[in-house]
Structure formats: structure tokens, C-alpha cells
Amino acid sequence: MKKIALAVHGGAGTILKSRMTMELENEYRSGLRAALEAGWTILQRGGMSLDATEAAVVELENNPLFNAGRGAVFTHDGRNEMDASIMDGATRNAGAVAFVRNVKNPIKLARLVMEQTEHILLAGAGANEFAREMNVESATDEYFFTDFRYQQLLEARRQHKIQLDHTADEPELIEESESPKTKSQIPNPKSQIGTVGAVACDVRGNLAAATSTGGMTNKKYGRVGDTPLVGAGTYADNNTCAVSCTGHGEFFMLAVAAYDVAARMKYKNSGLIEAALETVDYLRDIGGEGGLIAVDARGNVALPFNSEGMYRGFVNSDGEIIVEIYR
């Protein structure tokens, strides 16, 4: 019987303690704790890592504080479009969805793509059609409406800015690309980065990773980030590790960040913690703010980030839940 392990994240970025109230901080902490409890219960009774990561992400999707599921931010035209992906380290099969609307738990739909189709990534209207055929639980626009997120959209629209991420009360905004510019000229995002994720190792040593997001406030042009992309936002292989990323998605895509951790273990024989740190350092070097969570089949856990903070938590070897926000 292998050592079980579980870690979750709820986004990374500049999380200034000075701007955080004790009450809000406690809400974030209890949200992360609830996700860990949901996953850990499954792992402890001998359940699958795939079920544990899905259950943990569902908890975070159902919590309006995090930018995923219910708490998804608004696009430019006032919609909630969500992305999610899940990967099974035992079969190295994966499923993902992009731009789904009115689906209560996008991570469940991603899993159905993995298990019920021959595809990996379904997007837009097609993904919504698949959701209807699969009878996944839907939710109304009102369910996804949170006044806090809507005020963020109005503010971003007013300033003609897109917002990479949020929840800090005065996040810096990224200028909207009215005057075209290359990615290298983008100011570093200083607000929080909204994604949730979970990674797990079960008693059989099977690994899994799951990631879900509500994208960027005021986003246009059908931008796809790293969350629904196998290798960028999510990756799992029993022989190396399971990884879920959170950060400025474009840089995680260019770095192929989640698979990069696995490749360092596979081809350079790095350990999990060393490989995860090296990938996050590389991301910092190219301007990619954020972090990741990772586990290996020995039950090791890594939670490195290069931003000011990352909502994160894991269960230690004594079965104790540890939740952290700042460095």
C-alpha cells in the first residue's frame, strides 16, 4: 500500500496581507480546507486519485470566492465561460473543455470527455452540446452571478482593460490590446491569478491532476489559456508526477509548464521537488508569474510559486491539513 497524498490550489498572484481582512482570509482558508477534506476522505477509504482530485475541484468550483465554476469571472460581453481539464496518470488519458457555459461543474464535463469520447479537448458550442447530451448538471446565469465579479467587469470595461485575475481589492490591470504589443511588453500581472486545481496519489500509487478556471475578466477574442491544455496547465503520469498550474496562462503555455516538470524527472532524473522548483524558476525568468502543485507516486508533494502568494494546501504525512496563502 502506497502513501496517499493530496494538494490543492486556489490561484496565485499578489496577495497582499495588508489588504486582506481576517474574515476574508478565514473564508479562503476554510474553502481550501473543505476541498482537501473532500479529496482526502476518498483517498483514505482507498478511493481513486482521479475521484479525489475531481471532488476537491468540485468543492472549489462551488465556492464563489475562487475563479472557477460558480465564482467564474465575466467575459467582455458579460458571460461566464469556463475551462477545465483532468488527467489520469495510470492510463495517461485526459479530457478537457474550453468556453463552456451554464455547466455547474466543468471538471465533471472534462472527465466525461476523457471517459466517454475519443477526443481530449472539446470547445465552445460543441462542448455545450456534449454537456447536454451527457445530462451534466446545469446552472442558471443567476447561479454564476456574483456582484463582486460583475463590479470587476464594469471596472475593467470602464478602464478598457482586461484583468488577468482578481480577488485582490485593487488589482493592477493589464492594458487591453488596443495598441498591439508583443507579449514581452506586457506589464507583469500584479493581481491574483484565478484558477483552482488538485493533484493526488492514491493507495495504488495512481496519480491524477485536475484544473478549472473562469478565465480572465473582460476577455475577448475567444482567448484560450493554459487550464484546458494537457501539458500546459495539467499533466499526470504515474512514472513521474501529477501537476496542476496556476498563473499567467500564456507563459505557462509557452513553457509547456506541467509537462516540463515531468520531463525533468523523466529525462534528467530530477526529484519531484527539484523539478517543480526548476520549472517555476524558468517561468519567473520568462516573466510568467504563478505557481503549481505536484505529487509523485511516493507521496511527495511540491507547491512552489514565484508570485507574492498562492492559495494552497496539502495533507501532511500525519494526515494533518496544512493551508497557506503567503510565502
Add this chain to the structure above:
Amino acid sequence: MKKIALAVHGGAGTILKSRMTMELENEYRSGLRAALEAGWTILQRGGMSLDATEAAVVELENNPLFNAGRGAVFTHDGRNEMDASIMDGATRNAGAVAFVRNVKNPIKLARLVMEQTEHILLAGAGANEFAREMNVESATDEYFFTDFRYQQLLEARRQHKIQLDHTADEPELIEESESPKTKSQIPNPKSQIGTVGAVACDVRGNLAAATSTGGMTNKKYGRVGDTPLVGAGTYADNNTCAVSCTGHGEFFMLAVAAYDVAARMKYKNSGLIEAALETVDYLRDIGGEGGLIAVDARGNVALPFNSEGMYRGFVNSDGEIIVEIYR
């Protein structure tokens, strides 16, 4: 001054010599040759690898024989939806589009995403809106209509099958997923696999890769394959290699195939040819039929594939154009 290098592909799969007429074979060969000439002219006069790969792919997109641009296959609802991506090995920046319609050369739009936005991947209606704002050359439905492709759709619909790829006159079809099944139960695709791509090294040792496709005949649900995904279908980094893939996209996504070649060079110190072969062998092991083309900054070229054939070509060290189809 570095050794310049260029390679192109026009898809891989079962290309049975017995079913190929001499006339058709000559048309394929001259299409590949025209693409190589377009790219080589640019490289020879000291131009950028990025321009050379774009020019080569534009030639293939304009040729109705290949499943990209003009020759794009039809989706289930009789539309032409195209994907493309391009990556610059010098800056490690990239751009990509998915599901674009009525854009004459999707590879040009992918490059505009790279150079004119802070994003990497734009999809669907948003990508089309971006195309209009950028004033890229559009083309009518008639431009994309080829009777050959339309007959393929009618045949696929009649048989309730999706067709991964085509151009062989009697390709085996993949069963449509009416009864759900996992990817491991999918019969191996035995028809041709429709993608085009180019990789190049210019006189400054800068690498670039570009890939474009018209997707799968009769596809539904907004399926996204490997072509628009950095790391899966396309990757370029001056420190390692430039790679463009063609094959059963789902497996190339799970293998993170294009980046896997680079990772083997970076972390295991494999040479280009060894790394490219190992990735294609790994793909074969997991059931992923297809191949890839790759160059490094020394001007080495690799064109491995695990299928019966791959439309491919390169320019050798004497400046001679070599075009091949079969093993």
C-alpha cells in the same frame, strides 16, 4: 553564418502505392516542392526562418490536395473550420488559432496572434472577429469547396463515421462515438492524416515551426486537435529544435509530442535525430500513428514517422530538394 535548413510535411498515414496514380503522386510531389521552393528562396537570401515556414505553409494551404486552407475537409455540419499555429524559436513566442472560418491562410492569422496580441491561442467566433479586425484575406465558402472533400463528408455521414483524415481513395473510417468508448478502444486510423507543416533554420541560427490543418471530416462537438497547441503540434526553441507534427492528434496531445522532442534534447542531451525518433517510437507505443519534421540550429533535419507513409520533403546540404511519400 549558419547552415540553413528547411523541411515540410503534408500529412501522414496509410498511403498505399497501389491506390496512388502516377498523376496524383506527381501532383503531391510538386505541391511539396513548391512549398520548399517558397521557403528556401527566403532562407537563401538571408530571410527569417519565421517567414520561410509561413511561406511554405501558405503554399500548402493554397493547394487543394492537402487538408489545410483551401483543401480543408468538412465538419459534420458542412463547414470548413481550420486550426494553425506558429512558433518563433528566437523569442519562444507563439500564436495559434482554432476553428477559424473563411480565412484564406490560417497560418497568417496565427502569426498575427503572436505579433499583435498578448495571447497565444484564439478560438472560434473570437478568432474570426480578430481576423476581421486585422483585415486578413478572407475567402468564400466556394473557395474552400472541393467536390472531393464534399463527397468524403457525404460518405462519412452516410456511414455515421468520423474520418480522421483522408485523401487515400478508400480510407478506413473511424466509428463515430454513438456508443461511447475510451480512446484505447479506438481502431487505429488507417487513412491518411491531414495536416501540413514546415520547420526552418535561418542564417542566424534562428528556428521556427508552423503547422496548419482542416481537421477531421464530419467532426462534431468542437473537437480541438494538436495542431493549434504549442507543445503538442508545434514547438520551437533555438536552444533545441523546431518541430511540426502530423498524426492522430489526440495521441500527440497526450504525448505533448513537439515539446517532448525538445525536452529529450534539453534534459537528456539527445541529438536531434535520436530525440525525434524516440518521440515517434513512444507515439507508436501508445497507439499514436503519424510523424513529425524537426530541425536544429546546426541545420540538421529529421523526418521520422511510424505510419505507412508521410508526404514530406527537405532541402539537402547541396541545396537539392528531396521529396518523399513512402518509407
